[in-house]
Amino acid sequence: MLTRLANPARFMRISAVALPWCAWASCAVIAVGLYLALIAAPPDYQQGEAVRIMYVHVPAAWMALNIYLFVAVASAVALVWRHPLAEIAARSAAPIGAAFTFVCLASGSLWGRPMWGTWWVWDARLTSVLVLFFLYLGYIALVNGFDDPGRGGRVGSILALVGVVNLPIIKFSVDWWNTLHQPASVLRFGKPTIALSMLVPLLVMALGFMLLFAALLLVRMRTELNERKIRALRLNSAASVRPKRRSEHGVPARPAVLR
Amino acid sequence: MTRKQQRLGLLALGMTALGGATALVLTAFSSNLVFFYSPSDLKAQAISADRRVRIGGLVEDGSVKRGADSRVAFRITDGKTDVAVVYHGILPDLFREGQGVVAEGKLEPGGAFDASTILAKHDERYMPREVVDALKKSGHWQEGGASEAAAAPLNAAATPVR
Numbered sequence: 001m002l003t004r005l006a007n008p009a010r011f012m013r014i015s016a017v018a019l020p021w022c023a024w025a026s027c028a029v030i031a032v033g034l035y036l037a038l039i040a041a042p043p044d045y046q047q048g049e050a051v052r053i054m055y056v057h058v059p060a061a062w063m064a065l066n067i068y069l070f071v072a073v074a075s076a077v078a079l080v081w082r083h084p085l086a087e088i089a090a091r092s093a094a095p096i097g098a099a100f101t102f103v104c105l106a107s108g109s110l111w112g113r114p115m116w117g118t119w120w121v122w123d124a125r126l127t128s129v130l131v132l133f134f135l136y137l138g139y140i141a142l143v144n145g146f147d148d149p150g151r152g153g154r155v156g157s158i159l160a161l162v163g164v165v166n167l168p169i170i171k172f173s174v175d176w177w178n179t180l181h182q183p184a185s186v187l188r189f190g191k192p193t194i195a196l197s198m199l200v201p202l203l204v205m206a207l208g209f210m211l212l213f214a215a216l217l218l219v220r221m222r223t224e225l226n227e228r229k230i231r232a233l234r235l236n237s238a239a240s241v242r243p244k245r246r247s248e249h250g251v252p253a254r255p256a257v258l259r
Numbered sequence: 260m261t262r263k264q265q266r267l268g269l270l271a272l273g274m275t276a277l278g279g280a281t282a283l284v285l286t287a288f289s290s291n292l293v294f295f296y297s298p299s300d301l302k303a304q305a306i307s308a309d310r311r312v313r314i315g316g317l318v319e320d321g322s323v324k325r326g327a328d329s330r331v332a333f334r335i336t337d338g339k340t341d342v343a344v345v346y347h348g349i350l351p352d353l354f355r356e357g358q359g360v361v362a363e364g365k366l367e368p369g370g371a372f373d374a375s376t377i378l379a380k381h382d383e384r385y386m387p388r389e390v391v392d393a394l395k396k397s398g399h400w401q402e403g404g405a406s407e408a409a410a411a412p413l414n415a416a417a418t419p420v421r
Contacts, residue, residue, distance in 0.1 A: 042387035046353060051385060080266045116378045117351030123294035161274065165281040176285075177292045178315060180361055185383040195386035 006085045008225055019218045026211030033208045036201035044198075050114050051198070057107040058186075059206040060100045063213060064132060065167055067097030071139065072164045075157035085221075087153040090160065091143050092220035096213055098136035105129060116180060124173035125181035128166060135163040149228075295361045298340040306366060314342060314372060315361040315380060323356055335362060335372075346374040353379035 037055035044051035074090035077083055108126070109119045120126065139156050146152035174183040185194045192199060260268075285292070295315035296304065306312055319341055322334040329348060333356075334341045344362050354360060359380035364373045394400040 042389075044385055045388040045391040046381070047385075054385065076270060080263055080270060115351070115353055115381055118376075118378055121294065121378070124292050161270070162277060164274070165277055169281075169285070177289065177294065178297070179294050180378060180380060182381050182383040185385060188383075193382075193384045195390050197387060198385050 006083055008085055011085060012222065012225060015218045015222055019215060019222070022211055022215035022218060026208055026215050029204060029211055030208035033201060033205035036204055041198055041201045042195075047115060050111060053107050053111040054198075055201055055205050057104060057111060058202060059209045060104040060107065061129070062206055063209050064097060064101040064104050064129070065170060067093055067100060067213060068132060068136070068160075068163070068167060071097060072160045075160040078153060079157045079161075087150075087157070088221055088224050089217070090157065091153060092224055093213075093217055094136055094139050094143070094160075096216050096220070098133065098140065100209070100213075101129065101133045101136060105133060121180050123179040123181055124177045125170065125179045128170045128173050132163075132166055132170060135159070135166060139163070297337040298335055298342040299337055301342060301366070302340050309365065311363065311365055313361055313363045314344075315359065316341070318354070318356050318358050318360055320356045335360065343371045344374050345371055346377055348375075348377070350377055351379040353381060 033055070038052055041052070041055070043049050071090045071093050074086045074093070078087035078090060105126075112121075113119050139159050142159055143149075143152045143156035146155070171184075173179060174181055186192045186199065186202070194202070295313035296306075298314060298316055301312070301314055314335055316335040316337040319334040319336045324332045326332070330345070331347075331350065332343065332345045334343050336342075344364075346362070346364075354377065359382060361378040361380055362372060362374035363376040363378075365375075367373050391400065
């Protein structure tokens with residue numbers, strides 16, 4: 001079934017239908033989530049109103065980790081099965097993940113100043129998330145750093161897979177070492193330590209962010225596929241008109257997608 | 260064996276080696292990865308007086324003494340040992356007795372800890388005030404955090420103090 005879906009032409013047809021649904025659903029769910037988080041949810045017994053930062057910070061952190069996992073799995077598929085769509089998926093997801101990581105770091109810093117009394121500390125959780133941000137940036141730079149996109153994709157995939165070791169470190173850093181950052185409240189053994197009236201807005205926001213990721217990913221993947229198609233068409237026409245100057249763009253004449 | 264299987268095997272081998280290497284490195288460096296020592300660690304490790312360290316624990320109930328000119332003295336405890344701390348400066352909003360804090364500074368020869376920075380440590384509990392009041396009323400409230408059983412540390416030297 002996956003191989004059927006992974007055909008680029010079929011992907012373009014299905015994603016054209018799915019994209020507006022994802023986009024509108026994410027708008028609606030995030031609107032509801034923001035209302036619940038910023039207006040309906042009660043202030044915290046210790047943090048007061050500053051707890052509302054958590055409704056953006058925590059889902060952004062979940063997305064940062066999950067998108068990295070997505071990039072890594074897509075990279076593994078691209079390396080082993082050499083499927084062009086997997087490589088395009090990884091390449092398209094990485095900047096979205098980097099953006100979520102940045103939102104997570106920035107919102108956490110804004111929360112840390114009034115609550116902890118500092119914008120930043122070098123504890124295990126904060127440092128490992130910063131490393132994740134740099135892994136994203138490194139992957140993006142590497143993937144776009146080659147004239148041959150296929151080669152950049154392969155080298156980037158290896159970096160993405162090496163970076164996977166950081167994911168369990170981020171998740172369990174608060175349990176393995178003592179950190180200033182608090183341990184997990186929702187995804188933990190035993191009952192969540194967050195009141196239901198705060199958990200519901202948090203989960204709604206998380207769903208909204210997931211839909212937003214799906215919408216942005218589809219846009220980026222469709223754009224990338226269209227770009228490759230245009231490049232191939234241009235090369236073909238250039239090749240038929242002036243056969244001698246085929247290689248002036250520094251791009252192979254037969255992009256992987258159209259084979 | 261096809262090319263695909265070969266690549267898959269190579270990938271699995273590489274990831275296993277990488278995971279193993281990371282685990283070894285983290286185990287070797289685990290004592291350097293802690294953000295703060297508990298008062299018990301501080302006693303056990305005999306840290307020299309001129310080294311800057313961080314200690315973390317709960318502010319002991321009834322130990323906070325505020326002096327003139329925003330000077331404050333209190334004790335940080337982990338339930339077994341406690342350390343006297345002196346600090347001169349503005350305390351974070353969350354600072355209060357029974358609250359987790361991290362103090363950065365030097366251990367004075369007399370055994371007191373001269374802190375230059377105090378950070379408040381927040382726990383993983385998020386709830387509205389009414390819920391906390393109801394829990395306190397029914398006697399189900401645990402001061403200082405409820406995570407001990409859930410988040411058992413792998414490393415005995417780095418026991419979370421809350």
